[in-house]
Amino acid sequence: xxxxxxxxxxxVQAGGSLRLSCAASGSIFSINSMGWYRQAPGKxxxxxxxRTKIGTTKYADFVKGRFTISRDNAKNTAYLQMNSLKPEDxxxxxxxxxxxxxxxxxxxxxxxxxxxxxxxxx
Numbered sequence: 001x002x003x004x005x006x007x008x009x010x011x012v013q014a015g016g017s018l019r020l021s022c023a024a025s026g027s028i029f030s031i032n033s034m035g036w037y038r039q040a041p042g043k044x045x046x047x048x049x050x051r052t053k054i055g056t057t058k059y060a061d062f063v064k065g066r067f068t069i070s071r072d073n074a075k076n077t078a079y080l081q082m083n084s085l086k087p088e089d090x091x092x093x094x095x096x097x098x099x100x101x102x103x104x105x106x107x108x109x110x111x112x113x114x115x116x117x118x119x120x121x122x
Contacts, residue, residue, distance in 0.1 A: 001026050001027050001101050001109070002024060002025065002026035002027065002028055002097075002099050002101060002109060002111050003024070003025055003026055003111070003113075004022055004023070004024050004095045004096075004097055004111050004112065004113035004114075005022070005023050005025070005095075005113060005114070006020060006021065006022050006093065006094070006095045006113040006114065006115060006116040007020070007021050007022075007023075007116060008020040008021050008116060009093060009116030009117045009118045010117075010118070010119070011119045011120075011121065012085055012118070012119070012120055012121070013120070013121050014085060014086055014087055014120055014121060014122050015084060015085065016085050016120075017081070017082060017083045017084075017085065018082045018085065018118060019079060019080070019081050019082070020036065020079065020080040020082065020093055020095075020116060020118075021077060021078070021079055022034065022036070022077060022078045022079070022080075022095030022097075022113055023075070023076065023077045024076040024077070024078075024097055024099065024111070025076065026101075027101050027102040027103065028076060028099055028100075028101065028102065029099075029100040029101055029102045029103075029104075029105040030053070030099070030100045030105070031053060031073075031076060031097050031098070031099050031100075032052065032053055032098040032099070032100065032108060033050055033051065033052045033053065033097065033098045034050065034051060034069075034071055034078035034095065034096065034097045034098075035047065035048070035049060035050030035051065035058075035069070035078070035095075035096045035097070036048040036049050036050070036069065036078070036080045036093055036094070036095060036096070037093070037094045037096055038089075038091035038092065038093045038094065038118075039091055039092050039094065039115075040090060040091040040092075043091075045094070046060065047060055048060055048063055048067065048069075048080065048093070049063065049067055049068075049069040049080060050069065050096075051069045051070070051071050051078065053071075053073060057069060062088075063082075063089075066082065066083050066084045066085075067080060067081065067082050067083070068080070068081040068083075069081075078095060078097070080093070082118070085118075085120045086120060087120045087121065087122045088120075089118060089120050090118060090119050090120050091117075091118060092115040092116065092117050092118075093115065093116050093117075093118055094112055094113055094114075094115045095112070095113035096110070096111065096112055096113075097110075097111045098110060098111075099111050
C-alpha cells in the first residue's frame, strides 16, 4: 500500500557530507512521523533522527550538531543532511515512517525503506 525509497548514499571521505532522501508513495492518508535509522554490520539498528509532521525533532547524541533532518510534507519526503561525517557513521541507513493509509486512516503503518549504504573512509 505504501513504500519508502531511500537515495543519496555512497562513499565519502571523513569530514565530507552527504544528503539522503526518502520518498514515500502509495495510498497515503497522512504521515505522522518520518525518521532515519542506521545499522552497521554486527550491530543493532539505532535511531539517527526523527521528525513529526508538526516539526518536532529528535536526534541521537552521536549526530547532534552534525546531522539535520527535514521534511517536505507536500512531497511526502524526508531528508537527512549529514555533515562532518566520521568513519563510525558507516552503516546502512533506513528510512522509517508512521503512515496512515487511505481507507484505514486510524491504523498507522510502520513502514521501512530498503536502505541505502553510507561508507565513510578515513
